[in-house]
Amino acid sequence: MSDRYLAFANSAAGRRLLRTLGLPTPVRLERWLPGRSRTLDGALLLGGDGALLESLPGFAHKLSGELYADRPERFGLPCWRRTDDARLKALVFDASGLSRFEQLGELRTFFQPELKHLAPCPRLLVLGRAPESLDDPQAASVQRALEGFTRSLGKEVRRGGCVQLLYVGEGAEPRLEGALRFFLSPKSAYVSGQVLRLAPCAAQVKDWTRPLAGKTALVTGASRGIGAAIAETLARDGAEVVLLDVPAAADALAALAARFGGSALTLDICSEDAPARLVEALPEGIDILVHNAGITRDKTLAKMNEAQWEAVIEVNLQAPHLLTQALLQAGKLREQGRVVLIASISGIAGNPGQSNYATSKAGLIGLAQAWAPTLAGRGISINAVAPGFIETRMTAAMPLALREAGRRMNALGQGGLPQDVAETVAWLAQPGSGAVSGQVLRVCGQSLLGA
Structure with missing residues (x-):
């Protein structure tokens, strides 16, 4: 969705008017x-x-x-x-x-x-x-x-x-x-x-034009939005990408995979047999694992029912834990692997009406911090990426006042794009980025929330 204020602020007339009124004039980012x-x-x-x-x-x-x-x-x-x-x-x-x-x-x-x-x-x-x-x-x-x-x-x-x-x-x-x-x-x-x-890290990039060449990546929730951008960016950097999403997204998933030569895998990550089926679907193993799949069921805690709470915890937190654990135990996540968990600034700052979502995303940050020392012996890094306000179909559906507040409440005065999250994930997926592990990197324009 277009940001009309940003477009106006970067026009000659808009720039003059906003400066006269003392209003923010965010610069369109390169x-x-x-x-x-x-x-x-x-x-x-x-x-x-x-x-x-x-x-x-x-x-x-x-x-x-x-x-x-x-x-x-x-x-x-x-x-x-x-x-x-x-x-x-x-x-x-x-x-x-x-x-x-x-x-x-x-x-x-x-x-x-x-x-x-x-x-x-x-x-x-x-x-x-x-x-x-x-x-x-x-x-x-x-x-x-x-x-x-x-x-x-x-x-x-x-x-x-x-x-x-x-x-x-x-x-x-x-x-x-x-x-x-x-x-x-x-x-x-x-x-x-x-x-x-x-921290010290023995792995290094051999070709900076294709830093992920020779690597295989799995991205969950990859059929659209941030997940699709991550998959496409990893492929741009040389990785062979497996795109995973629910069966209902099969057509979109297959079309996206065909666009850059990836492969599509449909799976309900919350099904009881999901870990075993995922291990079976990856006979050669993977080098990069990106847990992007997630849902929201927003309600204030006073109005939230048990099903709304449990669905978010199951998809956003429990499934990534069980799937990662299964891949590790089966030896399908290779030595010097990279795991990236897509958390959220809500998991750092909290958000009204999102106690379930914030809990799940804070839990992902906890997983990265808890697993990092254990995985270090195999040269595997694990980190969380916490997006702030990102321009997606979900944020486009927000009420105007909330959407504008989300866009402006950061040092850059605008929302981010799925590409911004994808570029950060792609960097953390590089061999040399094993120097970073057990940490959370915010992609939020330096949001005022949780700063």
Whole structure:
């Protein structure tokens, strides 16, 4: 469904009127388009004095054709010079070396002068060390302070900009390339204000044009909406995709699978024999498992009957648990596998009239956190993706006032697209993204809910 306010805000007349009235003027976000090869179309500025920055120049030239350092004679790069016409597309600041409170001022010193020199839809990234990994209380406090800084900056940067914080563990430096390829690109258009931890991971991407080549993926709830977008994006990145949905969606599922050479599988994931049938349908096993299937049965708790509660828990939470467990026990989820659970911001912030749905989605986040240590021995990662307001048929059916509130209550001032969720899943499915496990990544435009 089209966002008329967004379209008006990006017209010449609309922009003038909304600014005169003091109303938000959200920028139409840049998203990854077919045929694009480079991560960044614009200048990338590197700064900070931490040790992490030393690993960036080895691959930074693959990200952008315009690389700059924050001061002369660094890494053989030209020093960034501010002019009236100069614009930065991305900034990466290594804060891993900050260990004293007075050093926090370096964040302001680096970012503040550049905020007026940003191109549309800029990407700002801070690198640090996980506070829990540090013995010095003050150093740990300083690194934890980075979260407050990045989340606040994400709400100030405007112009469609996104800000992230990556805590990089010792030995995880080689996984920075994959993370930067995602977070500095239009693939992360609706991801902002996020904090992720990278751990060492032996697997790596061999071909960045097809990072999932040779992998087989299973996507549940794949016949339409977010599930269809995930399946198509995984196929674009080289995966052989098995699309699963209920028998009633067989025609739509088969048509979608035929479009990009996937295969269709119809199955009621809540049936008693679903785990055994799924194992039987995947004789060669899979590398990527995406649990997207889900339902809503919205009612306030006072009006919700038992069937409405149990149906949501069964489909959204119990079925993913049982199916994943069956695939693991049968050895059908291969070593170095990737599991992605589609949760929801409702599972983080709660939502009136969705106690059943929020419970199920919070439970998925719990599954990711609980299983991560167990699966790590096989090189398998498991994470949750929590979408916010995404433009789908479900949100198009919402009352106008609620729909507009959902669109505007985030730092980017608009709803996301199924593509935004799909790009995030595709990144987490990559071999090198085993560096991330047991975590939840929100795709919500830095929603004000649960922030």
